[in-house]
Amino acid sequence: MAAPTRSAPGGPNGGPGGHGRSEARERLLATASKLFYGEGIRAVGVERILAEAPATRATFYRHFPSKEDLVLAYLRGVDTQIRAAVEAAIETAPSPADALRAVGTAVADDLARPEFRGCAFLKAAAEYPDPDDPVRKVVLDHRAWYVTMLAELFTQVFETSPRRPDPQHAARHFVMMRDGAMTGAHLDGVDSVGAAFHRGVEGLLTVLH
Amino acid sequence: MAAPTRSAPGGPNGGPGGHGRSEARERLLATASKLFYGEGIRAVGVERILAEAPATRATFYRHFPSKEDLVLAYLRGVDTQIRAAVEAAIETAPSPADALRAVGTAVADDLARPEFRGCAFLKAAAEYPDPDDPVRKVVLDHRAWYVTMLAELFTQVFETSPRRPDPQHAARHFVMMRDGAMTGAHLDGVDSVGAAFHRGVEGLLTVLH
DNA sequence: GTTGCAAGACCGACCGTTCTTTCTGTTACC
DNA sequence: GGTAACAGAAAGAACGGTCGGTCTTGCAAC
Structure with missing residues (x-):
């Protein structure tokens, strides 16, 4: 009891000063x-x-407030980190096709890191089976952003293509390969899975013109 | 103490009679x-x-003896079940290519089941991060069998192909797509992911001749 | 003198596991 | 045929340990 909740008196929050x-x-x-x-x-x-x-x-x-908030903060941190890396890679790339290659390379580089243990979001989702759990929402939000970002890139790539493939289909295929690579890499070995993913991305870009 | 282990006298074990x-x-x-x-x-x-x-x-x-033994029995049961289903599908198929389609269809059917919650082995591996854990060994054994079975099928399919693609590469690609579909289906929806997987398998068979 | 952090006692709940006790069938031996 | 032995299952108390979470106290800094 004692402390009456207090949230008004002193500095509210967000860095009241001090050192760091x-x-x-x-x-x-x-x-x-x-x-x-x-x-x-x-x-x-x-x-x-x-x-x-x-x-x-x-x-x-x-x-x-609870361990769950810490879990949420952890996942949001990973999300922020990945978005920044991907957006930087896209801006650097000279073309939409190269941007997609860069996103694929980022995934492949991730796989090769010695500390790599799989996709943080897929692992989190596996540990929280309840669809209504807030953790699942963060995972779903991240995935929705990812597939949308890919679809936009594929749309630009296919604008000049005579066959006009479906960008949504291509994005889904990319995500499927990424999920499989992320999940299988530390089970079956980075080399074979990483190579398969690289061939897959390249195939997606060349086969669909 | 009391009973001196005894294993000779009465019915030793393995069903001494009785009901069930x-x-x-x-x-x-x-x-x-x-x-x-x-x-x-x-x-x-x-x-x-x-x-x-x-x-x-x-x-x-x-x-x-412990909960871990129960977990192992659970996974071995799933393994036995899947092997039986896959081997039955292969025997029924009129050609190696159709056998691969049948394996793909089995995966897609699995995805569509209302109780589907992802791949039991991938989920188990996610819950047991220690590479030396016995659970991991069961998972790895299952995956090794799966990719070997696929490689044998692809070898037969490619025997008549002029381009002679690598069966190992094709098998790895198949597994990667399967893992991705299994993981993503109950997160992003069965319909879009299932369709992407079906297109992927068909593409794998046609693109590689 | 308010705020952030350290240090640690403490809580109820649940974890996997072991134990004792009792009851039931089936089997082995005389 | 009678009886003793025993495996299998039921029922539940209890084990030490850890879980996430609350609380109190004391100190240091701005």
Whole structure:
């Protein structure tokens, strides 16, 4: 009881000054992200995060109302990171087709990272089977953005094509291959799966003219 | 202590007569399989399985030394089931190419089932990140069989092809698409993903001659 | 003197697991 | 045919451990 909830008095939030914004919060989030991705969300308890951050329970629960909020923050962080990387790759590419190749290369590079353990969103969705869970919503939002971005790129590529293939179909095919590559890479080996994905993307661009 | 192990005197084991083999064991396994697949392995506790089987703890732990053995039995059951279905489909098919189509159709049919929740093996692997875990071994064995079976089929298909494509590459591509379809179907919708997978398999067979 | 963080006791719930006890069939032996 | 033995299953108390989450206290900094 004691503390009457308080949320009005002092500095509301968002960096009341001080040295570095939210030092402990970022340390907590970074540690949790690493552990969640590497060992699974359900498999990592709050205590474990606290020990490795390091931080105390009180600090943790001041920054995150519950573990679920931490999970959400983790996934949103990954989403932000991927969007920035993809958008940078698109802007650098000289043509829509090269932009698609760049997106494919980004996936392939991801696969080859030694810490790679699969797609963070697919793994999270596997751990949260309930379709109404907020975690699932973040996953779905990310995937919706991804496939839309791809469809726009394919639309531009196919504008000059005589056969006029369906950009939506191509985008779906790309996502399907990406999901399969992400899921299979650390099970069957990066080399064979990464090569198959690269051939798949190249095939998608050449076969459809 | 008491009983000196005894295994010679009475009926040793393996069904000493009686009514039905291992009634409770099968009920336990069937219930656990349904729950593990539908809600996740880690998410389902022993107590839950006991309540729905129904059975008691003592009965459970006589048939399964630990929960992990139950998980292994669950996955081995799915493996047996899939192998039987695939081998039946292959034998029925009039040609290797049609056998591959049949395997693809089996995947697509699976996707369309209302209880479909993704690939049991991929979900299990996602829940057990440790590469040395016995669960991972079962998953890897299943996948190794699957890709080998596909490569043999593609080898037969390509024997008459002038371009002589690589059967291993084709098999890897098939698995990649299957993994992607299985993972994406219950996230993005069965219709679009199922259609993309069907086009992918057909493309794989026609593009490579 | 308000705020952020450290440190840790504490909570109820549930985890997988082991145990004791009782009841039932079936089997083996005399 | 009678009886003792035993495997299988039911029922449930209890184990130590960990889960996510709350609370109190003390200290340091702006």
